[in-house]
Amino acid sequence: MAEAEQDDLRVAHLDADAFYVSIELTRRPELRGRPVVVSGTGPRAVVTTASYEARRYGVGSAMPAARARRLCPDAVFIAPDFATYREVSARMMDLVRSHVERVEVVGLDEAYLDLEGLYSPRAAMRRLVAEIRAATQLTCSVGIGPNRLVAKVASDAEKPAGFVVLTRRQACERFGVSPPGLIPGIGPKTAARLGELGLTTLAAVGAAPERLLMERFGENHGRDIGRRARFEHDGRVGAPRKVISESRERTFDRDLHDPAQLREALARMAAELCAGLATHGRRGRTIAIKVRLDDFTTVTRARTVAQATCDAGVVTDVALQLLADYGPVRPVRLLGVRVAGLTSSDEDSDGRGTVAGGAGARAPADQLALPV
Ligand SMILES: [Mg+2]
Numbered sequence: 001m002a003e004a005e006q007d008d009l010r011v012a013h014l015d016a017d018a019f020y021v022s023i024e025l026t027r028r029p030e031l032r033g034r035p036v037v038v039s040g041t042g043p044r045a046v047v048t049t050a051s052y053e054a055r056r057y058g059v060g061s062a063m064p065a066a067r068a069r070r071l072c073p074d075a076v077f078i079a080p081d082f083a084t085y086r087e088v089s090a091r092m093m094d095l096v097r098s099h100v101e102r103v104e105v106v107g108l109d110e111a112y113l114d115l116e117g118l119y120s121p122r123a124a125m126r127r128l129v130a131e132i133r134a135a136t137q138l139t140c141s142v143g144i145g146p147n148r149l150v151a152k153v154a155s156d157a158e159k160p161a162g163f164v165v166l167t168r169r170q171a172c173e174r175f176g177v178s179p180p181g182l183i184p185g186i187g188p189k190t191a192a193r194l195g196e197l198g199l200t201t202l203a204a205v206g207a208a209p210e211r212l213l214m215e216r217f218g219e220n221h222g223r224d225i226g227r228r229a230r231f232e233h234d235g236r237v238g239a240p241r242k243v244i245s246e247s248r249e250r251t252f253d254r255d256l257h258d259p260a261q262l263r264e265a266l267a268r269m270a271a272e273l274c275a276g277l278a279t280h281g282r283r284g285r286t287i288a289i290k291v292r293l294d295d296f297t298t299v300t301r302a303r304t305v306a307q308a309t310c311d312a313g314v315v316t317d318v319a320l321q322l323l324a325d326y327g328p329v330r331p332v333r334l335l336g337v338r339v340a341g342l343t344s345s346d347e348d349s350d351g352r353g354t355v356a357g358g359a360g361a362r363a364p365a366d367q368l369a370l371p372v
Pocket of ligand 1: 017
């Protein structure tokens with residue numbers, strides 16, 4: 001690739017192959033070569049990851065587990081073990097950070113790496129992949145390009161164990177015949193509307209007059225679609241996104257109608273959520289619930305309290321009030337609770353220092369004013 005000079009190789013996207021399944025196979029090597037599916041066990045469980053052997057039967061992520069069983073009755077189903085997945089992820093990301101200074105982790109098994117300043121980006125990435133494999137037995141796919149979009153699409157192009165290096169122009173040539181939905185940020189709805197305009201390939205979308213896209217999708221989105229189709233993208237690898245909210249939610253095995261059961265489920269999730277917040281020294285001022293009914297109507301209700309909190313009593317009280325105020329009229333399929341507007345304890349104690357002694361600065365939890 002004479003065209004791809006050092007300057008063009010600014011960003012890598014690293015993505016472990018079939019992450020959950022691969023970790024399970026390191027523990028149960030006798031299952032290698034067989035269709036393996038990691039999914040929950042309840043009647044509404046969905047597939048989290050399928051081995052490549054299972055994918056050949058049409059089994060894919062986010063598919064109901066029941067459907068996966070019908071498609072591939074011989075598959076071995078394994079319940080997810082997120083504690084182990086997080087631990088392997090941490091080891092993998094430590095290795096990544098030992099090679100590259102600027103890393104943007106976007107999932108347990110995925111990260112963007114800033115390659116600028118590396119003497120030989122390709123060689124460095126080859127070494128990294130080998131080290132990850134040696135340390136975790138996992139294979140990764142890598143995409144390298146001038147920006148995050150090229151890198152992401154390149155890493156997906158030859159999974160598993162792919163290693164694809166492309167300039168922007170090469171990406172346009174290689175994926176020009178692909179459907180627009182290949183591009184992250186062009187979802188099924190947008191793709192369908194592009195199809196109505198006769199734009200069924202990335203090359204067609206990229207060559208379409210910007211005015212047409214802007215008329216159809218609005219100024220910003222329209223312009224963005226055209227740019228993405230030409231693989232023009234901001235190349236920056238950002239710092240890890242700041243966590244501004246945390247939530248717990250649960251889809252019930254059976255729809256719940258009994259208010260007592262709903263309250264109990266919500267209180268349990270609020271307690272779990274607050275325990276997690278407390279562990280990380282986080283508090284938030286906005287408490288919200290999410291309710292999805294059996295007809296998929298989904299509502300959220302939120303209330304902001306006077307002082308950031310991670311107190312399970314406060315969060316539970318507000319969440320239960322919000323639930324009572326909403327009063328679901330149909331059976332509930334999913335229930336969730338969220339605390340947003342998070343600050344860390346450090347920021348919080350700084351703030352407290354400046355208002356020390358101020359009225360209400362240390363109001364006990366049960367005196368918190370709740371705006372109506
Ligand atoms: Mg992956």
